[in-house]
Amino acid sequence: MTVAPPDTSTKYDLDFAKWVYENIEGGDKLALCMQCGVCSGSCPIGVQMDYGPRKLFMMIRAGMKEEVMTSSTQWNCTSCYRCVVRCPRSVPVTYILQDLAAKSAELGYAQKTNENVNFARSFWWSAKTFGRTDERLVTALYYFSFGLKEGYQRGLANLKIALNFVKRGRMHIGLPHRIKGRRQLKAILAKAEEIAKREGLH
Amino acid sequence: MTLDGPKAGPKSQTILVVGGGIAGITAALEAAETGHEVVLLEQGPSLGGRVTRLARYFPKLCHPTCGLEINYQRIKKNPRLKVMTMCEPTAVAGRKGAFTVTIRRHPRYVNDKCTACGECAKATAIRVPNPYNYGLDKVSAAYLPHEHAMPMRYVIDPAAMRAGEGAKLKAACAYGAVDPDEKETTFELSVGAIIWATGWRPYDPNKLDVYSYGHSADIINNVEMERLAAHDGPTQGKILRPSNGEPAKRVALIQCAGSRDNNHLPYCSRICCLGSLKHAAYVREQYADAEVHIYYIDIRAHDKLEAFYNKVRSDPQVRFIKSKPAHIRVGDDGRPVLFGERTIDRQIYAEPYDLVVLATGMEPSAVEGYRPAVSLAADDYGFLVANEQDGDDGIFSAGVASGPLDVSMSVQSATAAALKAVQAVRSGM
Numbered sequence: 001m002t003v004a005p006p007d008t009s010t011k012y013d014l015d016f017a018k019w020v021y022e023n024i025e026g027g028d029k030l031a032l033c034m035q036c037g038v039c040s041g042s043c044p045i046g047v048q049m050d051y052g053p054r055k056l057f058m059m060i061r062a063g064m065k066e067e068v069m070t071s072s073t074q075w076n077c078t079s080c081y082r083c084v085v086r087c088p089r090s091v092p093v094t095y096i097l098q099d100l101a102a103k104s105a106e107l108g109y110a111q112k113t114n115e116n117v118n119f120a121r122s123f124w125w126s127a128k129t130f131g132r133t134d135e136r137l138v139t140a141l142y143y144f145s146f147g148l149k150e151g152y153q154r155g156l157a158n159l160k161i162a163l164n165f166v167k168r169g170r171m172h173i174g175l176p177h178r179i180k181g182r183r184q185l186k187a188i189l190a191k192a193e194e195i196a197k198r199e200g201l202h
Numbered sequence: 203m204t205l206d207g208p209k210a211g212p213k214s215q216t217i218l219v220v221g222g223g224i225a226g227i228t229a230a231l232e233a234a235e236t237g238h239e240v241v242l243l244e245q246g247p248s249l250g251g252r253v254t255r256l257a258r259y260f261p262k263l264c265h266p267t268c269g270l271e272i273n274y275q276r277i278k279k280n281p282r283l284k285v286m287t288m289c290e291p292t293a294v295a296g297r298k299g300a301f302t303v304t305i306r307r308h309p310r311y312v313n314d315k316c317t318a319c320g321e322c323a324k325a326t327a328i329r330v331p332n333p334y335n336y337g338l339d340k341v342s343a344a345y346l347p348h349e350h351a352m353p354m355r356y357v358i359d360p361a362a363m364r365a366g367e368g369a370k371l372k373a374a375c376a377y378g379a380v381d382p383d384e385k386e387t388t389f390e391l392s393v394g395a396i397i398w399a400t401g402w403r404p405y406d407p408n409k410l411d412v413y414s415y416g417h418s419a420d421i422i423n424n425v426e427m428e429r430l431a432a433h434d435g436p437t438q439g440k441i442l443r444p445s446n447g448e449p450a451k452r453v454a455l456i457q458c459a460g461s462r463d464n465n466h467l468p469y470c471s472r473i474c475c476l477g478s479l480k481h482a483a484y485v486r487e488q489y490a491d492a493e494v495h496i497y498y499i500d501i502r503a504h505d506k507l508e509a510f511y512n513k514v515r516s517d518p519q520v521r522f523i524k525s526k527p528a529h530i531r532v533g534d535d536g537r538p539v540l541f542g543e544r545t546i547d548r549q550i551y552a553e554p555y556d557l558v559v560l561a562t563g564m565e566p567s568a569v570e571g572y573r574p575a576v577s578l579a580a581d582d583y584g585f586l587v588a589n590e591q592d593g594d595d596g597i598f599s600a601g602v603a604s605g606p607l608d609v610s611m612s613v614q615s616a617t618a619a620a621l622k623a624v625q626a627v628r629s630g631m
């Protein structure tokens with residue numbers, strides 16, 4: 001086996017691991033990881049992640065901030081919790097990935113590389129506006145988040161599927177579904193935001 | 203201070219050793235050879251414990267029987283050492299220098315007139331799972347524990363008596379050794395010190411549900427691998443696939459199967475890396491074209507045993523794969539398939555094998571078995587350690603009962619326990 005020589009172009013942020021331990025939910029447990037590979041091996045979509053949790057955790061320790069914050073790993077995690085159940089060191093892998101995703105979006109890293117960020121944003125816009133997700137609006141918002149031209153192309157490519165959905169009553173036409181207590185929802189979300197700020201969760 | 207009740211027995215300088223494995227045998231002999239009276243209790247029908255079921259010992263790959271044989275000679279020569287098989291303690295009362303131990307003796311249905319002629323075994327058609335081979339094959343319900351058993355005496359499984367075979371078995375024995383009417387008995391012993399050497403059991407592989415132990419005969423654990431490699435095992439020492447009897451030429455050994463895992467045994471069992479290195483050697487000795495893959499987190503070949511690791515490592519047909527497999531499934535062709543991530547190069551794999559061996563760890567017997575409630579403290583994992591406050595109250599632990607040890611370390615700890623017990627009974631007078 002040959003091991004690649006160290007890549008000297010990589011920038012290492014030696015405070016990054018500490019930042020993760022202190023600021024990411026479950027991050028304090030990361031020091032327990034023994035690099036066994038069970039999480040990445042158990043992940044049903046592990047092959048669709050650039051690094052997978054195990055390697056991502058090693059990169060955190062190494063201080064590879066840029067690569068970690070722009071990784072697809074945290075965005076492709078489906079929260080199935082298989083890794084959490086199996087991790088021999090009780091590392092809360094899923095929680096760490098979820099919060100890494102949130103923080104990488106918040107700090108402006110994720111947008112550069114991750115389509116899933118755009119989807120999450122569209123989804124959340126619909127959920128907080130109507131109290132429901134409207135497939136058409138979520139999809140449209142998501143497609144056009146890549147720009148006018150690409151949004152148009154993506155829409156066209158999927159038009160047939162959409163029409164079939166409509167035909168079978170799987171997608172409704174007309175105004176978006178919405179909940180009655182939208183004002184209360186808004187108040188709840190505002191309160192949550194306030195608590196999060198107070199507790200230093202942002 | 204009292205144990206399990208206030209009753210103190212009469213003063214005694216006798217030392218009781220509980221558990222007749224390599225640690226218990228050593229402790230009993232060392233104490234007896236200093237001139238003390240010693241009673242050695244063993245719950246099973248013969249001495250030796252788990253090591254009698256190992257095919258060979260690492261690192262020299264020598265046979266456990268020769269070391270045991272020397273000890274058996276020492277036992278036979280020593281009039282101060284009394285061995286009681288089929289016996290287990292059920293209560294301990296009193297204090298250092300004056301313990302009363304209640305002992306239950308299970309019926310063996312064969313007395314000391316037995317010459318090991320084997321006629322009783324022929325007299326019954328009832329067969330039971332062979333405990334010596336971890337149930338991988340069956341034996342007659344009247345059986346000799348194994349060919350080097352000490353004492354060299356048959357034992358009859360209660361199943362035969364329940365089936366009404368007693369009279370037939372009795373008639374078959376020309377020496378009057380079969381006693382179908384033997385009952386369970388209870389008696390008390392007065393002793394001055396106790397050494398607890400109750401050893402271990404393999405961690406139950408059925409609890410590792412992701413490794414599909416119960417779903418394929420070709421997924422076995424490491425103690426079963428020892429039996430497959432032993433000349434008196436179920437395959438006469440040939441390493442064959444249990445499913446179809448074909449040679450196992452592509453073998454995976456999985457380290458830390460249940461050990462170093464918060465969901466199972468949180469500690470390192472310390473001997474299973476070396477056990478698997480030994481298993482790689484067993485396979486490679488038998489088949490020139492075999493491939494052995496060792497899946498590991500990190501190899502822990504402690505102190506002097508590193509040399510054995512380097513020796514196995516130098517075999518190009520033994521591959522070390524740094525990965526804890528995520529799960530095992532039974533493939534379409536019936537072979538077990540390992541899934542996981544190789545952590546050196548992040549390759550996700552699905553690898554089929556003829557035979558998969560789970561290197562299950564050692565769990566202390568005392569976890570579910572009886573142990574004196576006071577005095578010896580159990581650590582977080584159930585190993586018995588000296589109580590901080592009462593380090594010298596006449597009860598000591600030895601061998602794997604005290605921690606995950608190999609044979610030489612078990613013998614060392616047993617010798618130390620014997621010395622402490624001798625000091626305890628002397629100071630008590």
Ligand SMILES: Cc1cc2nc3c(=O)[nH]c(=O)nc-3n(C[C@H](O)[C@H](O)[C@H](O)COP(=O)(O)OP(=O)(O)OC[C@H]3O[C@@H](n4cnc5c(N)ncnc54)[C@H](O)[C@@H]3O)c2cc1C
Pocket residue numbers: 220221222223224225226243244245246249250251252253256258259260261289290291399400401402403424425428473474477480562563564567571572600601602603607608609610612
């Ligand atoms: C797969 C595998 C391979 C191994 N290979 C090696 C090797 O090659 N070399 C090496 O050095 N080590 C090896 N070991 C470790 C070795 O098996 C142990 O070090 C050894 O068995 C310890 O002996 P012991 O006397 O402490 O315990 P045991 O062998 O478990 O003996 C304990 C005895 O106590 C009896 N007992 C238990 N409870 C009671 C009770 N309540 N009353 C009365 N009696 C009781 C039991 O019946 C048993 O006879 C291996 C371990 C494994 C798992």
Ligand code: SF4
Pocket residue numbers: 032033034035036037038039040053054057083086087088089090091093
């Ligand atoms: S399963 Fe747990 S210990 Fe193993 S690599 Fe993943 S996080 Fe680390």
Ligand code: SF4
Pocket residue numbers: 457458459461462469470471472473474475476500501502561563
């Ligand atoms: S000895 Fe090896 S296989 Fe056994 S628990 Fe320790 S590291 Fe794992």
